Amino acid sequence: MHGAPPTPGPAAGGLRIAPIVLKILVTIVVSTGAYVLTNLLNQSGDELWKIAVSVVIGGSALIVQYMVDFEQRLGAVEAGHRERSRELEAQFNKLSEAAGLLSELDQSGMSTSDARRLIKSLNRVGQQGPEIVKAFARSEVESLASVVTDLTSMTAHWPRDNNEWLIRLTECARRTIHATSSSVDQPFWNTDSAGPYLDAQTEAMSARGVTIQRLFMIKEEEEADPDFMRRFTRLCRAQRDTGISVRFLTLPLPEGARLRSVVARDVVIFDSELYLEFEPDRQEGNVQTRLDAEGRRVDGQVRTFNTLWATATELDHRPASSSGGSA
Incomplete structure (x- = not known):
């Protein structure tokens, strides 16, 4: 045999003694022992006194x-109370923190x-969604x-083209959108992504009175x-018909012109407070989107755009010799 001797309970053959029965047995044993002890100590004494002493000792x-x-029960209650108090305090701190965050958001x-809505939806996805949905939700939140x-x-980066940012910021604009569109960007207008972007711009002009200026930069x-200019003219006129002010600039700029060293990059300035810049790689493909709302850099982009816009040419004012007669 190894281990501790069996104790009354389910582990000892299923026998379990009720606590009240155990207390009565202990009381009987103590009373009997007290009665025997009083008999040994005072054999000539009154029998009634011996019984009374046994009863008192047993009762005690x-x-x-x-x-x-x-x-023991009081200690267990106090320990449980302390544990519940700690849990309630932790929950209260979490609620206070959450309420504080919501208050800060409101302010x-x-x-x-x-x-x-986001928190509740995440909770439902966590409880009901399959693992791949949970993983996707976590990825989006991150x-x-x-x-x-x-x-x-005041700045953020995306490692690729981010058409969602472009459309969402267009939906957020309230006053102006100033955009430069380089040769890198021109194939974009023949893609499916251009449709929602132009729809968002049309909505911005009609619903909120946003003024949109687009400056194309060509080589x-x-x-x-002539073939390029025919396609380019159709593109410019199609955008102008929607209400967008369109001009174009030929690069490189003439000798002595301000900003002659300007690099053809696609920049979209929203409300003169924030801009998106699409930085091309050596193969002339947009590989990074940068969002910037730092005041000094935004002001610099606005000044550059205004200078370029002032020197740019409107489509119908272009010299006939430059178009090969296709205007």
């Missing part, structure tokens, strides 16, 4: 058992209802958190190509 033993049991002008965290420094050899 019973009372002591209940006191011990009460103390900053952000939507608290959207934050609540991406959003990363972008918003970056925006605390000298492109301007000398």
Whole structure:
């Protein structure tokens, strides 16, 4: 045999003694022992006195058992109370923190209802969704958190073209959109992504009175190509018909011109407060989108655009010799 001796309970053949029965047995044993002890100590004494002493001692033993049991229960209650108090305090701190965050969101002008909706939706996805849905939701939240965290420094980056940012910022614009469109960007207008972007711009002009100016930058050899200019003219007129102000600039700029060293990059400035810049690689493909709201850099982009716009040519004012007669 190894281990501790069996104790009354389910592990000992299924036998379990009720606590009240155990207390009575202990009381009887103590009373009997007290009666025997009084007989040994005072054999000539009164029998009634011996019984009374045994009963008192037995009763005292019973009372002591209940006191011990009460103390144990009280200790367990106090321990449970302390544990519940710690849990309640932790929950209260979490609620206070959540309420504080929602209050800060409200004070900053952000939507608290959207934050609540996001949290509730994430909870439902976590409880019901399959693992791939949960993983996708976590990825989207992490991406959003990363972008918003970056925006605390007034700048954010995306490693590829981000047409969603472009459309969403167009939907957020309230006054002006100033855009430069380089040769790199021109194939974009023949893609499916251009449709939603132009729809968003049309909505911005009609619904909110946003003024949109687009400056196309083309190369000298492109301007000398009649086929290119026919396609380019159709593109410009199609955008102008929607209400967008369109001009174009031929690069490189003439000798002595301001900003002659300007690099053809696609930049979109929203409300003169924020801009998106699409940085091309050596193969002239957009590989990074940069969002910047730092005041000094935004002001620099606005000044550059205004200078280029002032020197640019309107489509119908282009010299006839540059178009090969295709205007």
